[in-house]
Amino acid sequence: MRTGGSLVVESLAALGADTVFGEPGQHALGIFQALAGSGLRYAGFRTELNAGFAAAGFACATGRPAPLLVSTGPGALISLAALQEAASASIPVVVIGSQVPSAGLGGARRGFLHELPDQRACVAQVVKSAGTARHPSQIPSAIARAWEVALTPPHGPVYVEIPQDVLLAEVDVPPVTGLTATPQLPAPRPELIRAAAADLDRAQRPVILAGGGVVRAGAEDALLELAEKLRAPVATTFGAKGAFPWLHPLSARSWLEDQHTTDFLTDADVLLVVGSGLGELSSNYHTFRPRGRVIQIEADPGKLEANLPALGVHADARLALAELASAVSAREPDGAAEARVDELLTKIRHRLDGQDLGTERALVEAIRAALPDAAPSFWDMTILAYWAWSAFDARVSGAMQSAQGAGGLGYGFPAALGAAVALGDQRPVLAVSGDGGAMYGISELATARQLGLNATWLIVDDGGYGILREYMTDAFGATFGTELARPDFVALAESFGVPARRSTPEDLERDLAAALAEPGPNVVVLQANPRMFAPTHLPG
Template identity: 30%
Template sequence: MKASELAIKCLEAEGVSHIFGLPGEADIDFLDALKDSSITFISTRHEQGAAFMANAWGRLKGKPGVCLSTLGPGATNLMTGIADAFLDRSPVVAITGQVELLKFHKETHQYVDIISAFRPITKWNHRIEKAITIPEVVRKAFRLSAIEKPGPTHIELPEDVAAEEIIAEPLPFQDINYPEPEPHLIKKAVEVLRNARNPIVLAGNGVIRGRASAALRNFVEKLEICGTTSFMGMGSLPADSPCFLSTVGLQLRDYVSCGFDRADLVIAVGYDPVEFSPEYWNPERNKKILHIDFTPAEVDAHYKAIELVGDISTTLNLITESSDFKKDSSYYLNLKGITESLLDGPFNGFPLKPLKIVKELRTVLGRDDILISDVGAHKIWIARFYPAYEPNTVIITNGFSSMGFALPAAISAKMLYPDKKVVAAMGDGGFIMSLGELETAIRLGLPVVYLIFNDDGYGLISWKQKLKFGRDFGTSFGNPDFKALAESFGAKGYRIEADDELAPILQDALSQKVPSIIDCPVDYSENFRLTEALGRIICPT
């Protein structure tokens, strides 16, 4: 068989069902072999969209998503989505074509050193120079992508290698198993918990990746310890649990900051400092920290921890089973009530207030439905005020935080969960960045709802500029008629023109058989009302 056919067989052995990408001249052998395989190829309109789709696929499924590009500009177009997967800890395998090996020593059309370019944004990347190595390279790429902390790997397949004849077989898939902490560490953790007066849980995306949400809920409810989640950890503790305080990560002081101020012990479970640095919640470096994760702690002067490294669920269960006490959470329960009352009404007016939009979204979406947030001012409102009840029901990019993520990511979500409602919330800036993938959603017949927070500008940057300088610059732009634009693609288009229209229009859009775009003007003067409210916080005693 040809080396390209062997590569496809190796992907099938890894359980790959879909590849997202663009065809290119350097990939034609690979694509020809792909056509005769069990794998579905999703042709996208831009390589960045393909990388975002693979990124969301890996994050939601827990197994590497796969994206494909040609050499040169095709490969460099993947890089933003790959970098996003790198800092969001999403398992992705990127495959790129390349010129023949015999051309590497001289100036060649479309040749740049992609291996060197990808090195800082991948866990591992490799150029296949001998076809016989393909089974090992593919197995290693998938294994390293999935191992904690997960992330992207990259395989480069030159044209001449892809066309080689080879006799070989794929290596078998192997599960990844994690150990459990030593008994003396479990005993030490229990004693630290027993002696703590005001412990608080900080749950990150590692809880969701490790399918440890049930174990975490059991832990906090049995020991009556209140907790928070990071943006990417939303849903690991249900928002309606009496033990849940709020999300953390605004970098502004919030009422949940009072909980960290009072805490003498922070139980960091699946926590990733890339989302929210410990200097924000342990500025004096005086808190005890229990680090419960698959991997050792990052070296940080603000994060000196007792480390329990191993499977998160197993670790939490061992601590829970060994604990015969409950903690006094009365302060945190009082704090929870105050936290939930921030910015209570009124919400009427047009353009719509961002908090009203968030509340309407929660009303129309079920407990297990999926909301995907792009990056912008709306992300702050969603992360702070949208209640998440289950893992992987709110998908936010908060490591690399790349705009343009939500539109393609929603395609993967709807492909994986066709029976769930999927809404992508995005600003007008982020929507335009990935607009081409609207055609992909329509071609695939995916009834995703795209809700645009329209303020004719880069609202988050304007907000920050005005807070620092009292003015903004370079943040305004014009927009097309989004309703007409949707209809020109073959989607359903809506424009909100009054503050009581959003809920019924959302309901109608969610009943459609095609993608829908809702143009919703938003009043981001509310950003400053939020800033003022957070600035007036006085911690309860």
């Protein structure tokens, strides 16, 4: 018997999906029964929160939407933090949520298990769009539309809910095969490209700030071409790690929380911001006040000029940068821009040299040395992630991902597992968490073991919420609520059948490289208390 659940599975397969993330629920059993007889791979996680983070990791690793199945009521609500991260970081996830039977929709209080007055409204506050399929015949079109919207810039999560009776209803229609979903890429208006090119050609000190939209659009080649034609230094936001070669003479890297970089961007007579909304982190906590002309290329119209006045160009980053690269005049290299970049990086290095942070810098270097160039890494909200935002050479575009979109804890390990599902044995995946954030994902050690995922988890055990400890100490002179009891992470991992080892700052490179070289899941516990470099501006 084919059911509405069969139409869900067939629709996903017709759109090119090969993997589905989620967790079973009573109202979703029609989908899971259909999954059992399909060719789709099911990656089941222990909570909907972690399944959501894993779906985001899969989408980051593949560039394709990740299907996520969430159950009704509590299951849907638990997933919201992961969906907020996907929305904030523009990650395409297609969420299919089960619902109570149709009789319980529309606010009726029928007393169904997991019933919410308006589940779709709860999720709609977080996702890009939300809809309901009320009849089996609506399912293929609803999922195809969700797929298309998730991939249309700005990318993001899209939610479709389907009542239990619709999922279980018998259907007598041919299998779904002819679905298509074509994302709509916003093209730049020609007059805006001409105006932007004229501004850039007149500029004496042009600078480019590249954001995560460059990575999502696949605009790295166009960015490099434009920068080299203009002889323009390029700084990258934390969401654009690897979008521009770290060691390129024009690379101003990503020290966005350092006042020297803020001053460097401020001094540009024309600043081209592409794929960034200039939010809190990208603007050094809104302290950035450019003195020159700002040109902003952004696929999300809601972010255009949201924080600074600019020549706003609503466009896909790849399309706009390619047209700009063709429109501007090539400059003869005279070494001036490279000298300015070298001066900036020297100032930053000297500032760090004066803060006695050799251990912290060595930890970042050890992780970089141990991690193969093409291996992706996923970082939780921990002090080493804050360091990595500025100091880590991602080497491959999009190879470093973190929870800096929404900033929630618990992202690193499940997101890495999602990427490991996508990559299989092609290359290892690294997750980095603090001991506080690690507790969110401990249950997924069982998932990693069950699925045999090639992921290594580095847990930095400093006995508490390290970054909050520093913020509170700086602001109030004392801490409260930041110190944590924690388990023996090595013994705990081994109880799941996952190999684990303890490491020290001196041995981290060796131990991490060994773990990454072993097949299957692995845990490395680093007992250290890293400090942040002195921030120029504290949040809040």
